[in-house]
Amino acid sequence: MEPRRWTRRAYVIAPIAIGAVALIWSLTLPWTQADFRLGATIRVLMAAAGAAILVVAGRDARGGALVVATRALGICVLAYPVVLAVGAAYPSNPAASIAGTAGHVPPLLLIQVIPILAATAAVARRHRRWEAAFVIIAAAMIGCGALGYSSVPGAGGFALAGSALWFGSALIAPVATWAAVRGSGSEERSRAVLAALAAMVPAALIIWCVALGALGEGFGLGVDWSVSTLMAGFSLSTSLCAVLSLGAVAPTxxxxxxxxxxxxxxDGLLAAFALLVACLAALVSSILSVPPGWSVLLGAGVALAAGTGWWQARSWTRRVVDPASPLRRELAALDRIAEGNQRGIAQQALRRVARDPELAVAFVLEGSVADGAPSDSDRFDPGRGVVLARHAGGETSVVASTASAPAAQRLRRLGDCTALLRPALLEASAARAARSAELAAKAERRRLAQNLHDGLQGRLLGLALNLQLSGQELADPTARLLVDETVGSLRSIVEDVRSLGGGSVPEILTTEGLGPALRLLLAPVAAMVHLELPEERLTPATEATAYFVIGEAVTNALKHARAERISVCIDRPSGGSVAITVRDDGCGGADPRAGSGLRELSERVSAGGGSFLVRDGANGGTVVETVLSCAS
Structure with a gap:
């Protein structure tokens, strides 16, 4: 990593050092160019722009064609004032004269190709046809320009063709980059827009400076003012092109x-266009010999008219940069009115934007609609609606369904709304998880009911029946009364067991708490079970979950493990959680993956934010460890 860093620094420091020495040397040369004179301040400004471009390019550690082209732009801009000075000092030298005349060509070509490279990197799509078109036109332009300055027959025609190609090539970068904007969305769209601005800003600044220079010349400021203004615009535009292009592909x-x-x-571009129109109006009025005062008033009037158009076009700029801004406003307004229910807010906002009160929104998770049961029968077909958001892998996540063609068109104009609809999608995902947990709980209760019916409940009923039959043969009324009371208690316990299996909690759990409910539940096997319970009550949801966990664990120990001793411990460690441990001295080897009971119980506990573990004890038997949140 360190050698690469020093290499990047060398790419910055070496050209700047060489350029600084060359600039200082060029400032000592005589300026013999008769057409115009470029002051030292403007030349230093141009060199500073080149150095700034090199510094910006040197901060990008990724490399690639874009960074290489930006470095080349910095070197060309840094060298341009030196080349101009050499051409002005030695006008009779053909090489120096050609270099001074054509020194602007490389940087102006680069500020057209750099935004195309930035757009390609921003949207991860190659624009080969635009790149090829630019290369062909640039080659033809350079060839025509060279022939135009030669003595071949028809040199004037070649020069005219070269000029036409030169101005025509300025349209390639804006067209190519805005084409990339059209097919992008979300952050990718912002990057594409920035690359498109990198293509537009330089041309706009240069044209504006040309107009300003012409205006100044028309008002008697001279050619030097015009050229200095143009070079200042050149320096600023090349710097902005580099900064905006590299910003379009920034990693963060x-x-x-x-x-x-x-x-x-x-908005600044539109305002600059308004000022440009005003400058041109004032320039035309000065050419037509209109008095200066009237020229200024005319320019101000035209600027005001253009500014009015600019203000009206501001909504267009927002649609270009953020096509989902109407949805953003509706979501913000509805969220202030009705907090929560993000899916309902999203659907209502989309209905307002699409102007369709019947519009329906589907949230798709793992290929199925999150609002419905995840099954193979409800696979959603994205082709039936307008895709508004996608998952990270590109799969459809939010689809709006509408029967209105205009409404569908309005929805398509929104582009990628993934960021805006993410809260609603997360809510749909949480709702699906809650439904899955509820289904797991219902399945667990059904299985537990079956186990209780086949095991503990049947044994209790058999015991009650045997006691009842035995009691009929007793001659002692007191003993017979005691047996009848015991049979009644057993039948009450059977009803509680049946209530537990049906998924509802016993009344005693609700009224008296977990301790009394467990003692009543485990009364038939009280001699086998040792209970360690907290004195304080837990939250109702925690008590219900603990009741099911302990009931399942004890049932498994009695039915499958052939246990003789079972211990149940409920502890309240620090951190607001409840720890439940059920140990038995049975055969061990319990596997929560083998049966549905423990697996579904684990899903229920996990859905409440807890943890569930089944393992073999150190001295044999099975240990069931559960940690519940007090809010579960």
Missing amino acids: NTWMLRSRTLIAVL
Whole structure:
């Protein structure tokens, strides 16, 4: 890593050092160019822009074609004032003259190809046809320009063709980058918009500076003012192109990718266009010999008219940068009115945006609709609706279904709404998990009811019947009364067991708490079970879960493990949890994966935020350890 860092620094420090020496040397050269004179301040500004571009490119550690092209741009911009000075100092030298005349070509070509490379990296799609078109046009332009400056027949035509190709090539980068914006969404769209702005801002600034320079020349400020203004715009535009292009592929979500920043830049472009129109109006009026005062008033009036159009176009800029902004506003408004129920809020907001009160929203998880039972029969077909959001892997996550074609079109304009609909999707996922836990609990209760019916309940009924038959043969009325009371108690216990198996908790659990309920439940086997219970009561949900866990564990120990001793311990460790431990001295070897009972019990405990563990005891037998949250 360290050698690569020093290599990146060398790519920055070496060109800047060489460029600084060359710039200082060029400032000592005489300026003999008669057409215009470029001051030292502007030349230093141009070199500083090149150095800034190199520094920005040096901070990007990924490399690649975009970084290489940006470094080349920095070197070209850094060298341009030196080349201009050499051309102005030695106008009779053909090489120096050509270098000074064509020194602007490489950087202007690079600020057109760099945004295309940024858009390609931002949306992960190659724009080969645009890249090929740019290369072909650039080659033809350079060829025509070279022939135009030669002495071949028709050189003037070649020069004219080269100029036409030059101005035409300026459209390739904006068209290519905005084409990438059209097919993107979410953060990818923000990156594509930033790359598109990198293609537009340089051209807009240069045109604006040309117009401003022409205006200044028209008002008598001279050619030097015009050229200096153009070079200042050139320096600023190349720097912005590099910063915006590299920002479009930044590894993290930087401030440049925020919607407010992108909207502000677009608004600035529109405002610059309004000022450009005003400058051109003032320039035309000066050419037509309109008095300066009237020219200024005319320019101000045109600027006001253009500014009005700019203000009206601000909604367009928001749709371009954030097409989901209508949905964002509706979600925010509804969330203030009705907190919670994110799925309902999302559906109501989408109905308002689509203007369709019958619109339905489906949340898709693992290929099935989250609002329904996850089964093979309810597989959702995304082709029947408008896909609004996707999972990280690209699978459909939110689909809106509407019978209205205009409503569907409005929904498609929203683009990727994954970030906005994520709270509703998380709520749907939580609801599905809760339903799965409830289904697991119901299945557990059914299985527990069957086990109790086949095991403990049958044994209790048999015991009650035997006692009742035996009591009829007793001659002692007191003994017969005692047997009848015992039979009644056993039948009451059977009813509690039946209630437990049916999924409802016994009344004693609700009224008196977990301790009395467990003592009553385990009364027939009280001699085999040792209970250690807390004196204070737990929350109702925790008591119910603990009741089911202990009932299941004791039933398994009696039915499968052939245990003779069972211990039940409920502890309240620090941290607001409840620890339940059920130990037996049976044969051990319990596997929660082998049967549905322990597995479903584990799912129920996990759904409540607890943990469930079945293991063999150190001295034999089975240990069931459960930790419950007091809120479970």
